[in-house]
Amino acid sequence: MSLPKEPRQKMINIMYLVLTALLALNVSKQIVHAFVVVNTGLQKTNKNTVDQNKSLHDKFDAAFSKDAAGTKKYKDAADVVTRQADEMVKYIQDMKADLIKEVDKPKWSLDKADTMLEYVEAKEDFTTPTGIMCGEGDDVTKGKAHELKVKLGQFRKSLISMFANKDICIGGYTDTMKVNLGLLTPSQYAPDEGKQTWEYYYFGEAPLVSDVVTFTKLQADVRNAESAMLNYFYTSIGAKDVKVSSFVGKILPASTYVLVGDSFKADIFPTAIMKTLPPQIEVGDSNMNAPDPSKEGVQVKVGSNGVGKYAIKTDHEGPNKVFGIIRIPDPVTGKPVAYPFSTSYIVAKAAVTVAPTQMNVFYAGVDNPVDISAAGFDNSALHPSMSAGSISPSGAKGHYIVRAGADAIGRDATITVSATMPDGSHKSLPAVHFRIKKIPDPACYTAGKPVGPISKAQLQSIPKVEAKMPQDFDFAGVSFTVISFTMAVQSASGIWQNEPSSGPGGRFTGKMISLIGQTPRGAYIIIQDVVVKGPDGKNRPISGMSIKIN
Numbered sequence: 001m002s003l004p005k006e007p008r009q010k011m012i013n014i015m016y017l018v019l020t021a022l023l024a025l026n027v028s029k030q031i032v033h034a035f036v037v038v039n040t041g042l043q044k045t046n047k048n049t050v051d052q053n054k055s056l057h058d059k060f061d062a063a064f065s066k067d068a069a070g071t072k073k074y075k076d077a078a079d080v081v082t083r084q085a086d087e088m089v090k091y092i093q094d095m096k097a098d099l100i101k102e103v104d105k106p107k108w109s110l111d112k113a114d115t116m117l118e119y120v121e122a123k124e125d126f127t128t129p130t131g132i133m134c135g136e137g138d139d140v141t142k143g144k145a146h147e148l149k150v151k152l153g154q155f156r157k158s159l160i161s162m163f164a165n166k167d168i169c170i171g172g173y174t175d176t177m178k179v180n181l182g183l184l185t186p187s188q189y190a191p192d193e194g195k196q197t198w199e200y201y202y203f204g205e206a207p208l209v210s211d212v213v214t215f216t217k218l219q220a221d222v223r224n225a226e227s228a229m230l231n232y233f234y235t236s237i238g239a240k241d242v243k244v245s246s247f248v249g250k251i252l253p254a255s256t257y258v259l260v261g262d263s264f265k266a267d268i269f270p271t272a273i274m275k276t277l278p279p280q281i282e283v284g285d286s287n288m289n290a291p292d293p294s295k296e297g298v299q300v301k302v303g304s305n306g307v308g309k310y311a312i313k314t315d316h317e318g319p320n321k322v323f324g325i326i327r328i329p330d331p332v333t334g335k336p337v338a339y340p341f342s343t344s345y346i347v348a349k350a351a352v353t354v355a356p357t358q359m360n361v362f363y364a365g366v367d368n369p370v371d372i373s374a375a376g377f378d379n380s381a382l383h384p385s386m387s388a389g390s391i392s393p394s395g396a397k398g399h400y401i402v403r404a405g406a407d408a409i410g411r412d413a414t415i416t417v418s419a420t421m422p423d424g425s426h427k428s429l430p431a432v433h434f435r436i437k438k439i440p441d442p443a444c445y446t447a448g449k450p451v452g453p454i455s456k457a458q459l460q461s462i463p464k465v466e467a468k469m470p471q472d473f474d475f476a477g478v479s480f481t482v483i484s485f486t487m488a489v490q491s492a493s494g495i496w497q498n499e500p501s502s503g504p505g506g507r508f509t510g511k512m513i514s515l516i517g518q519t520p521r522g523a524y525i526i527i528q529d530v531v532v533k534g535p536d537g538k539n540r541p542i543s544g545m546s547i548k549i550n
Contacts, residue, residue, distance in 0.1 A: 035209045042219075088152070093219070099211060100117075129208045153185060155183065187201070284322065326338075362413055363475065382420075417429045443543075444530055448466075452550075483504045487525060525547040527547070
């Protein structure tokens with residue numbers, strides 16, 4: 001996928017260096033004209049590189065149309081590189097045109113700064129371009145060349161940062177050892193003059209025509225860096241894909257246990273077989289613990305077709321899970337890559353199963369979701385009933401809602417399931433027992449906090465007492481209303497004053513807010529005698545809270 005080498009460009013680059021040295025000797029007009037020729041050659045090279053890069057983008061588009069998911073990240077990265085390269089080339093072109101305008105003050109449009117170079121009258125001017133590009137005096141950071149150097153460094157750094165993205169760069173390279181970007185701007189050694197800054201080496205005491213060719217050469221460097229990045233991203237497409245030997249059809253049932261009347265469901269798909277890259281397959285230990293990806297687990301024998309055969313004898317009822325890891329050598333690094341897998345199955349005998357989906361008890365006053373099924377029976381053939389409460393269907397077959405009132409708290413609830421037999425008769429299945437409990441007490445909150453210290457401003461901004469359920473309570477949406485409470489406030493003299501609430505809702509009274517405002521820092525406010533009402537309709541006292549004013 002790499003672009004062809006450009007001998008012509010190499011020749012032009014060498015000519016550019018030779019001509020620069022000759023210009024320093026203030027040689028003939030023919031040398032100046034040769035710079036114009038070199039500039040024209042570089043322009044043609046730049047156009048060829050742009051065309052080649054456009055051709056690469058066409059290949060990205062074609063690959064994207066065939067495999068959008070596998071190509072998008074590379075195509076997006078290539079688009080970013082080209083956009084940044086276009087911006088960098090335009091920046092250099094604008095600087096080139098501005099320099100010609102300021103030195104030569106031509107009458108023609110500056111967008112022709114390259115094609116009209118032959119007609120620039122001040123091509124041999126050394127002084128004016130040096131002052132503009134390198135600044136006055138010895139501080140080159142004041143000139144335009146330093147701005148250009150910084151801009152080139154930012155562009156190069158942006159390209160290098162893309163190598164840290166392991167999704168698009170094979171191996172996650174953090175440098176350019178695989179891609180030659182160039183665009184370096186170190187100090188240079190000039191013959192008989194020693195070390196010079198990059199700015200002065202390229203633009204110091206150089207005539208206008210030399211500066212123009214330098215600009216064009218830098219544009220070529222930018223396009224070459226763009227080309228190198230595009231080639232790298234394009235060759236990366238599919239480089240990390242594992243090559244398979246063949247495919248076989250597989251069917252994966254949604255469940256290996258189907259009740260009469262239900263549908264058998266399965267996923268059917270092709271599975272890859274790798275004969276040249278056989279996998280290593282491991283499963284958990286005898287206790288069905290998942291294997292450690294960093295260690296070898298229980299090995300599964302893999303046949304010549306790349307398929308592992310696994311079997312384990314069941315010895316108890318209930319759900320079981322199989323964990324495992326498939327290790328396949330990475331096609332790039334050769335190191336094994338772990339691909340975890342798991343599946344579950346149920347070992348059961350003919351018996352009724354009643355499984356609360358949230359917990360193993362029922363709470364009074366709220367909806368308790370329950371799933372009910374029985375081996376050998378369609379869910380529509382089951383008819384559950386409940387003592388000490390009610391049970392009703394909810395949504396799909398087999399899903400129910402259990403409700404129990406406050407008067408059932410502390411009692412046992414029995415769910416009995418009657419199943420309709422194929423002949424129309426009914427059979428009672430074993431009953432299942434549950435306990436009914438009250439909803440746990442909520443916690444007392446003030447100013448949105450369950451504990452202090454709290455500032456007076458916070459108390460006055462949210463002037464109320466709230467009752468909230470613990471975060472680990474399994475039922476969402478359960479709320480309590482504060483019916484009443486008492487606020488005890490400690491004055492500056494240490495005397496306590498009690499102030500009762502004025503009604504349900506938990507809001508502070510005007511007197512409470514006034515007392516809060518008079519409370520000194522470090523004193524305490526006690527919320528006590530808190531009574532709330534929950535979804536079971538019963539009033540209950542809950543613990544209050546102590547607040548230190550900060």
